[in-house]
Amino acid sequence: MHPTTAASEAGAATRRYLAAMRNRGPLSIDWGGAPTRHKRYPGAVRTRLPWESGDGSALGRIGELLRDLLGMTRLVWCHQLDDGGEPAGRPPMLLTGRPAPSGGGLYAIEAYVAAGEPRPPGLPAALYHYDPVHHVLERVRGGDHTGALAGLLADGPAADVAIVLSAVFWRSMFKYGDFGYRLICQETGVLVAQALAAGGRLGLPCRAWLRFPDGEVDRLLGLDGAREAALAVLTLTLPPGGAGRPDATPSARELIERPVAGESTPLPKPMPDGLAAALHRACSAASPTGSPEPAEALRPRPPARAGRAFPAPEPATGIRAGTGASRRTSPLAGYRPVPLRGAALGAVLAAAGEGYPADLPGAETGPAATALCLLALRVQGLPRGAYWYDPARRTLHELAGAERVDEVATGRLLANTRVALRGAAAALVPAGDPVAGARLFGDRWYRMQQMEAGLVVQRATLAATALGLAARIHSDGANETTDEVLGLAGTPLRSLSFLLLGTPPTGGPLVARPMPAVVHEEVMPRSDESLTRTDHL
Ligand SMILES: Cc1cc2nc3c(=O)[nH]c(=O)nc-3n(C[C@H](O)[C@H](O)[C@H](O)COP(=O)(O)O)c2cc1C
Known part of the structure; x- marks a missing residue:
């Protein structure tokens, strides 16, 4: 056990946790211990x-x-x-x-x-x-x-x-x-x-x-x-x-x-x-x-090797991310290998890179603790490759060409990620320095950054859903091979999540039905006096 005192070095608990997660072995799951x-x-x-x-x-x-x-x-x-x-x-x-x-x-x-x-x-x-x-x-x-x-x-x-x-x-x-x-x-x-x-x-x-x-x-x-x-x-x-x-x-x-x-x-x-x-x-x-600090100081910077710059595709218009919420599901069996329209990718990137109202310094103008990396696997008008997306300038900076992107599939991936990679059109990979903010926020930075990584991939997912696309998080895709391909190895930045996007398969092993919008009859046990109910329907 590692006791935590106020005197612990800022970020020490994060470093120990990350080292253990890098070397973690296979899961041994006691399903009998599963709570509700x-x-x-x-x-x-x-x-x-x-x-x-x-x-x-x-x-x-x-x-x-x-x-x-x-x-x-x-x-x-x-x-x-x-x-x-x-x-x-x-x-x-x-x-x-x-x-x-x-x-x-x-x-x-x-x-x-x-x-x-x-x-x-x-x-x-x-x-x-x-x-x-x-x-x-x-x-x-x-x-x-x-x-x-x-x-x-x-x-x-x-x-x-x-x-x-x-x-x-x-x-x-x-x-x-x-x-x-x-x-x-x-x-x-x-x-x-x-x-x-x-x-x-x-x-x-x-x-x-x-x-x-x-x-x-x-x-x-x-x-x-x-x-x-x-x-x-x-x-x-x-x-x-x-x-x-x-x-x-x-x-x-x-x-x-x-x-x-x-x-x-x-x-x-x-x-x-x-x-x-x-x-x-x-x-x-x-x-x-935390302590006051310029927001820009914490925002990750592109690795030195970032090369050619491309304007990000103009986003498709009329996308309201909130409308995708009820239809979203993570595809079980990958994607159809259909090229993604540039405008669709533009809308997904714009949604992921938008500012948001939060107490994380700098978040109002865009992700403050994470950078957005992209693997363009089949996107119309954008060469296959790895890119760094700059939300402020709406530009994509090349990190790696087509030949290196294939290496992602050689990483430590679960079988369902390999299947999904075959047909996916793109992967969005939030990346960040897990201890960059520790001197200001202590180990809490880890939590804030992980939350932002989750926020970014969900914003992309909702935009994708509104466009009729599908997306699934594959946590195993955030690994050392992906970091190598993105040019992050040797820098303090690490991939934090891995969101595959693409065209959902038609049919498949899932039959999903929405719950009825209006429930006309409902059984709610009232076994004792305290179970009173205020009706509003
Ligand atoms: C933080 C997070 C990590 C996830 N990691 C994985 C993953 O590594 N592999 C995977 O297949 N799905 C992953 N998922 C997707 C979940 O398995 C999926 O959301 C869940 O089964 C519910 O299905 P639904 O998304 O279709 O509603 C992840 C989801 C979240 C929120």
């Missing part, structure tokens, strides 16, 4: 959420936003394939699909909502947990938590509603071990991107906060920080109208004194002790505010 993929507060007062924003009410918009974040939106009849895309000889399965991708489909992230009348009307002031199975809010603790939560964020913004994304570590780590921490951080970034896109579509402007005192936020949510901990906060502004926010809301200290609802048992195991747990503690111990 959602949590519930069974005795809590519940508020049923509208499935769609429909009438444009504030509660309807919040319901649709939560649905687009974590809702169970698809039933998937899935014929099981092995990693090479061949039938696995096991019976088909019926799965519930969700709008955003999740590492291993394990859905480690939960959402809590702090809100309260009069904004939005119809929702008594409380801290709620989103139950995706029933699409309801479960009241965790009474009282308006928005002021107390906002007070824990830098600049204490006024927020109508706050959504906290937390991670149940064991849900991913029972399978992936310490590597699960990286997946969890990226998945949080994926969901931040999803919230920004859905919020934009629904008229709920949203801002992401990655820097806050973890322990205090966890305590306010009633989380122990070891089984489950808060990783990101989203603040939402409701449309104008109706009553304003109350002048004063209870303090965090007052709220923590109040009882919290009991969560379902058995509880998941705490995060196992090891290098991920040490990194997590170091992230929490790092000063949440």
Whole structure:
């Protein structure tokens, strides 16, 4: 065990974790130890959420936003394939699909909502947990938590509603071990991107906060920080109208004194002790505010070898990333080897490289901790090769030619990545220096950077989906061979994720049906007096 003290060298926990992840062996998975993929507060007062924003009410918009974040939106009849895309000889399965991708489909992230009348009307002031199975809010603790939560964020913004994304570590780590921490951080970034896109579509402007005192936020949510901990906060502004926010809301200290609802048992195991747990503690111990610094100083610079520059293709117009959310799935068996239109690639790159509202310095003008590398495998008007995308100038700088790009397939890849590479049109590879920001943010930089990597690939995915394309994250594609091809080896930069994009196959082993938009009948057990329900449909 590596204890973390304030005196630890900034970035030391990150370095130890990265070294262990580089040399990690094959997984040995005890499926018997798999926890449930959602949590519930069974005795809590519940508020049923509208499935769609429909009438444009504030509660309807919040319901649709939560649905687009974590809702169970698809039933998937899935014929099981092995990693090479061949039938696995096991019976088909019926799965519930969700709008955003999740590492291993394990859905480690939960959402809590702090809100309260009069904004939005119809929702008594409380801290709620989103139950995706029933699409309801479960009241965790009474009282308006928005002021107390906002007070824990830098600049204490006024927020109508706050959504906290937390991670149940064991849900991913029972399978992936310490590597699960990286997946969890990226998945949080994926969901931040999803919230920004859905919020934009629904008229709920949203801002992401990655820097806050973890322990205090966890305590306010009633989380122990070891089984489950808060990783990101989203603040939402409701449309104008109706009553304003109350002048004063209870303090965090007052709220923590109040009882919290009991969560379902058995509880998941705490995060196992090891290098991920040490990194997590170091992230929490790092000063949440960091020190002031010029944003440009942290943004990765292209490696010296970047060569010819090409203007990035003009983006296809009329793409609204938020519209792709409900149709997105990760293709199971690769892509049709169809050339990608330059305009489609232009739109994907523009979406990935756009600024976003967050407390990561520099994020307003574009990804602040990650660079965007591209493998153009079959793109009309762009020679096959590896490129560095400069979002500010909309230019692509050649990193490697066609012959080197083929080397990516010789890396340590899983069989499904090899299959997908055959037909994919492009790979988007966020890259960054995992310790560049440690002198300012300590080990928390690792978490912030991983979240941004997740955000970037999800923004690209949503743009691709809106264009009728498909995309899948292949974490194994971010490896040393890919770094060699991109010219990152020998620099502090490393590939952080690997998103393949292309034309989805027609047909295939999946039959997915959207959940009915309007549920006319529903069975909700009311086994005891406390199970009261507020109806809004
Ligand atoms: C952070 C992250 C990492 C992922 N890594 C991989 C991967 O290495 N290989 C893979 O095939 N899929 C990967 N996926 C995709 C998930 O397996 C997929 O999202 C999940 O099975 C749910 O399916 P869906 O995306 O079709 O809804 C990843 C997803 C996320 C969010």
